[in-house]
Amino acid sequence: MVTVREALQNASTGHLELGHFNVSDLSGFHAVVHVGRRLNLPLMIGVSEGEREYIGVKEIALLVKMARDEYGVSLYLNADHTHSLEKAKAAAEAGFDEVIFDLSRKPFEENIRETKQAVEILKSIRPGLIVEGEVGYIGSSSEIVESVPAESLKLTTPEEAAQFVAETKVDVLAPAVGNMHGLLPSMVRGETHKRLDIERVRQIKQATGAFLTLHGGSGTADGDFVAAIQAGLTIVHINTELRVAWRRGLEDSLKTHAHDVTPYKILPGAENAMEDVVARRLALFNSNGRG
Numbered sequence: 521m522v523t524v525r526e527a528l529q530n531a532s533t534g535h536l537e538l539g540h541f542n543v544s545d546l547s548g549f550h551a552v553v554h555v556g557r558r559l560n561l562p563l564m565i566g567v568s569e570g571e572r573e574y575i576g577v578k579e580i581a582l583l584v585k586m587a588r589d590e591y592g593v594s595l596y597l598n599a600d601h602t603h604s605l606e607k608a609k610a611a612a613e614a615g616f617d618e619v620i621f622d623l624s625r626k627p628f629e630e631n632i633r634e635t636k637q638a639v640e641i642l643k644s645i646r647p648g649l650i651v652e653g654e655v656g657y658i659g660s661s662s663e664i665v666e667s668v669p670a671e672s673l674k675l676t677t678p679e680e681a682a683q684f685v686a687e688t689k690v691d692v693l694a695p696a697v698g699n700m701h702g703l704l705p706s707m708v709r710g711e712t713h714k715r716l717d718i719e720r721v722r723q724i725k726q727a728t729g730a731f732l733t734l735h736g737g738s739g740t741a742d743g744d745f746v747a748a749i750q751a752g753l754t755i756v757h758i759n760t761e762l763r764v765a766w767r768r769g770l771e772d773s774l775k776t777h778a779h780d781v782t783p784y785k786i787l788p789g790a791e792n793a794m795e796d797v798v799a800r801r802l803a804l805f806n807s808n809g810r811g
């Protein structure tokens with residue numbers, strides 16, 4: 521398996537885009553690994569602070585290592601949306617491939633100062649670690665939300681993106697380019713979609729030269745994903761779509777097994793529903809002659 525940095529380079533030079541899928545438990549982990557094996561594509565597992573508190577920092581690191589060693593899956597592990605240095609260090613020490621140090625809610629200068637310091641400390645723990653920073657707040661919930669967070673309407677400019685990357689030395693930048701975390705009810709019903717500012721993605725890529733991540737991928741129009749990947753995105757995050765699939769899959773399975781109490785008969789319903797989402801999104805990210 522190539523290193524995470526090589527995988528990012530492969531993605532940015534037009535091959536094998538990195539789909540990033542959040543998991544909370546073993547069902548989510550299985551869903552991602554099954555698709556990675558079946559499609560033979562590299563992919564990332566992300567665990568936010570809440571998700572890794574539930575699944576366990578060391579537990580998920582061991583599971584990912586096992587999947588690489590036993591199944592040969594090109595699987596990378598990301599400490600998603602980490603807000604404290606203490607938790608970022610714990611992830612680096614546990615062997616995560618990437619840490620997202622997320623101070624996007626703080627004022628710009630403070631974000632730069634503290635992220636720069638975090639990059640130095642985290643790289644001293646593991647030089648090969650990839651560190652991502654964020655400029656522009658896009659909401660924080662991978663949930664069904666009633667409205668678009670007002671702050672997410674303020675998009676990242678190429679100038680502030682360039683300044684942030686140059687001063688902090690992050691490897692990866694997460695900008696606000698029309699994306700937001702979570703899904704509106706109309707998006708869950710498939711009636712509306714998130715739309716991305718493709719030209720801004722292109723300009724930020726040119727201005728920074730950094731790898732770029734799209735957060736808040738759930739519910740984005742398919743064509744915008746493809747265009748934004750061509751414009752310079754390297755990693756695409758999907759979470760709420762998986763959570764919606766998990767709940768629907770579980771509810772359907774509970775109905776089908778109305779009198780069952782056996783977890784391993786009921787839970788595959790949720791797992792299969794998440795697998796469909798991962799497979800569909802990963803195939804789209806690697807479509808259009810790429811990979």
Ligand code: G3H
Pocket residue numbers: 542566600601661662663700701702703734735736737738757758759760761
């Ligand atoms: O870091 C997680 C992602 O940005 C997920 O966003 O829940 O809108 O797919 P999403």
Ligand code: ZN
Pocket residue numbers: 601701735736757
């Ligand atoms: Zn995110």
